[in-house]
Amino acid sequence: MDSDASLVSSRPSSPEPDDLFLTARNKGGGGGFTGGTVSSSTQSDSPPELSAELRSAMSAAGVVVVDKLGFKSSSSSSSSSSSSSSKKDKKQMTEPELQQLRLKINSRERKRMHDLNIAMDGLREVMPYAHGPSVRKLSKIATLLLARNYILMLTNSLEEMKRLVSEIYGGHHAGFHPAACPGGMGAHSAPLPGHPAHPASHPVHHPILPPAAVSSASLPGSGLSAVSSIRPPHGLLKSPSAAAAAAAAAAPLGSGFQHWGGMPCPCSMCQVSAPPHHHVSGMGTASLPRLATDTK
């Protein structure tokens, strides 16, 4: 059966490939390898034209940079000779030693990626999104975009809450959220003091949706079509309920914002009368199928 929740871990590649690799192409490199390196002096003579951060940032933005600017040797094809000292060293290493080194490096890289995936899973877990046995987990890119939007939403909520608090205790507003928030939908249409129906001040009601309201202006990266990128994992869902959740998650704010199916309004106004933990646990159990069957 296709275990969705454990997509990654269930990959056939999970079982330490090192062993496979070793058994497959073991040429007797059993001994320790670490001795193979011959020290050399010249460090990388590559032009440090761009800082690591810049490169990271740019690459994260989808900009393929530096390497394309010229000094990257066409990977697979014969490596450029003057890359690094370690390369020279490698040339002096014996076959088994090189293999051992390769295995070691591969293993590290694998571990690094596994750790990254673990962190990604951790992120998924705290995302207001359906996850469970019947729902395939979000892709990495979706997880990141979702997390970003979620953070933006929470930030806005916090800001609004702060503003309200300052109004309440700093000002003299007597009428505070008069039994408002009836039913949610458009509940905040009335320009209450401190709770204006202004979209800007009441930006996002959907933790998952690209804070459309959150101002695309504040979404420098939204140009990356955060919305479409977070499309519902269409075929990813295996249950109608999950599909519904995903649809809800991906559906555009539709006609004006709405309270997310059963989800407590995250705005500060509603928060006043709603248990704070709504944002965390309630956000799930109330509206998302996952929660019902959340097995964590």
Added chain:
DNA sequence: TAGGCCATCTGGTCCT
């Protein structure tokens, strides 16, 4: 079958 997503390998670069 095409496209999306992913894991892994690999070489290069930067950092400690």
Added chain:
DNA sequence: AGGACCAGATGGCCTA
């Protein structure tokens, strides 16, 4: 020197 980080390439799996 060694490890971490990064990005390109490759191939497998899955779904529409």
